[in-house]
Amino acid sequence: MVRSTSLLRAVSKDHHILGLRSRGIDIIRNPRTNKGMAFTLPERQVLGIHGLLPPTVLTQEEQLYRTMQSFTRQPTDLDRYILLAGLQDRNEKLFYRIVSENVESMMPIVYTPTVGLACQRFGLIYRRPRGLFVTIHDRGHVFELLSNWPEESVKAVVVTDGERILGLGDLGAFGMGIPIGKLALYTALGGVKPHQCLPIMLDVGTDNEDLLDNKLYIGLRQKRERGPVYDELVDELMHAITERWGANTLIQHEDFANANAQRLLDKYQQRYCMFNDDIQGTAGVALAGLLASLRVSGKQMKDHKFLFQGAGSAACGIANFLVLQMIEDGLTEEEAVSRVWMNDADGLVVQDRPAGMSGTKARFAKDHPHLNNFEDALEIVKPSILIGACATAGVFTEKVLKNMALWNERPVIFALSNPTSKAECTAEEAYTHTEGRALFASGSPFDPVTIDGTIFRPGQGNNAYIFPGVGLGAIVCGMRRISDKVFLRAARTCADMVTELDLSQGRLYPPLSSIREISVRIAVATIQEGYDDGSATLDPEPRDKEAFVKSKMYDFRYDSFLPILYDWPEEAGFQATDQQFSNFRDMT
Structure with missing residues (x-):
């Protein structure tokens, strides 16, 4: 069905829907509809904003270039944050396009x-x-x-x-x-x-x-x-x-x-329909990196022994996901839990420690004498995978890192605490003190590190690999609940997208520039899990889930106001579909 231009003419007289000239100024003040200097001359004339903007007409690409020039000239990262926040308040489509197309430079700012x-x-x-x-x-x-x-x-x-x-x-x-x-x-x-x-x-x-x-x-x-x-x-x-x-x-x-x-x-x-990103999102992204590391170490998850520095909600979330993965590898729950050790501010998590026990960490308490010192705990456990989630900078000391390299050919070291100032160690420290053998990932970004002429590009275990895709999938299929299995599936999907080239460069995650593609894949996996467990409510189930997901995603391109605003005759060949008309009505 289409709407004829005669109907559009009638609707255009309704001030509350289009408003035209009386609302032109509102259109450029609304970040959802504002295009800045990208409004064409005909649009400016019909909207009644001609003269309210400089006479130059810029394409979105030209605006993107100008904004990036301004972005790079800001003296500090906080100034860059403020610049982007201001852009988001003025012009949503330009803001999101800039972030989407420049993920590696924008993610640390946004x-x-x-x-x-x-x-x-x-x-x-x-x-x-x-x-x-x-x-x-x-x-x-x-x-x-x-x-x-x-x-x-x-x-x-x-x-x-x-x-x-x-x-x-x-x-x-x-x-x-x-x-x-x-x-x-x-x-x-x-x-x-x-x-x-x-x-x-x-x-x-x-x-x-x-x-x-x-x-x-x-x-x-x-x-x-x-x-x-x-x-x-x-x-x-x-x-x-x-x-x-x-x-x-x-x-x-x-x-x-x-x-x-x-x-x-x-x-x-x-x-x-809820989740906690610090628990499940962090666990999912950590599991994705650890799954990718298995392709380098040649081991299964059940072959590893884990030590966490930190036993809060994030650490326990990761540990619970590791147990689920090891059970799939063939261990019993008791055997899987026995391979996970935790240490926190009160020392090694053991059954009879003086500080007592609270929260989910009790699941991982060991029947072992109490130890206060982290380095002593490390000596006892001799882990092959060391995970930091304690927000204590520098706790992975030179001695800790050298011991990890002494006990393991390819030690796995994850310093996941944010921001960078709270990281348990830097990428340079991890690679230097393990002679470049560490499989390293962090919660915040680090620059590439050169060791003996080899360049290592450390992966960032950012939750942004996981939660946007899970959220998108849950939204488009109308999920009523989100189980842990959704995040397990998302983690495996993310790990599968790590290439051999990525691994050869030291990355345990795909490049940040590919996150939008990863989000689509994870959204598809989330939808499939939703139908598998009965939590998806969209009926019928989409046959081509990837095409369906892409059809529901936000379009960064500017909308044209001309088809609706112009009172074009029928013979000009323009007709607006119900969807086009609805889109414009919602937009304005």
Whole structure:
């Protein structure tokens, strides 16, 4: 069915739908519709914005070049972050195209490590509303707050309470930079449409005294609320999100403290379409890198012994996924768990240690004498895979790294803590102290390292390899829940995309430039898992899942206003389909 131009003429008279000249200024003020200097002369004339822009007409490619010139001339990474945030506020399509086509240079700015600094300075760089702030004082009225959000088709929500931002600790309301950054990657790397994304800051106060005394702090100036009142607020938020936008709205928990992260995941995983990226996303990306390392070491996962420095929610998430993988390799659960050792700030995780035990780490507690010193624990365990998730810089000392190389021909060393300043060791240290034999990956990016004339390009175990594709797949097939198996499948999909060339260069992950392609593959794997376990609600099941996923992804190209705005005669050959008309109506 098509809409004739006579119908379009009638509709164009409706001020509330098109508005034309009276709303031309609104079109260039709206980041979703603004094209900057890419508006053509006819568009400017019909929209009534002729003269409001410089006379030069630029293509999107020319705008991209000019923006990149400005980007590279900024003196600091924080200035680059602010420049990109300003662009996102003005011109969404240009922003997402720049990030999507320049992932390796943009990822460290849009997300780790610069986003950590941006969160610390959030009171200085806050410019305009982006997302919702729900406070502890809004209990009983959360649905009303969500109703204030103007979008009727939210599909992805990222929520944090700001208590454990990266490795920086409690940043309270300043942690809003994390959901904003995550959702920017959902669009740039996963193709989720930006108007379907909503960041939420759950402000229950902060225990950070520096913030409470900071005149620039924008959150509640009170101690962090805990206990039943906190749980009631989270319960109300989860229910309100699904009541407002539907039961298959994706909800991602981000940077909750260890005491809450796993507990809330266990509570909600079977009730909502939700996941915790710090637990499942980190576990998925770590498992992907470890699976890729097996192709170099020639071993199976069950042949390795693991030692974690750090036993929080991220470490336990990785450990649980490793157990699942080893069970698939043929071990019993008891045998798999026995191969995983953990050490944290209170020493080796053993059954009778003085500090006691809490959380999921208890599953990995060993019947062994207590040890306080990490290097002593390393000597006892003699692991073949060493994983850092403790946010303690330099804990993988020269002695630790040399011992790993002494016991293993190809020691696997993952320094996963973010930001870079919290990494357990640098890439240079890992390669230097293992004579270039380490299979190394990190949570934050490191530059290539040259050892005896060989260039190593360390892989970054960034969650962005996993969560955009999982989110995209869950959204387009209407999943009602997201199981751990989704992330296991995503990890294997990512590992399969590591080439022999990547491995020869020291990479355990594909190049960041290929993340959008990886996201498509992971989205397809997620959809398949959804139909396998019955959680997908889209009916009928798409036959060509890859084509279906691509058809649902965000298009960075500018829309043309002319077909709708021009009152062209029928004989000119233009007719608008229902879809074109709907797209324009939604856009304006």
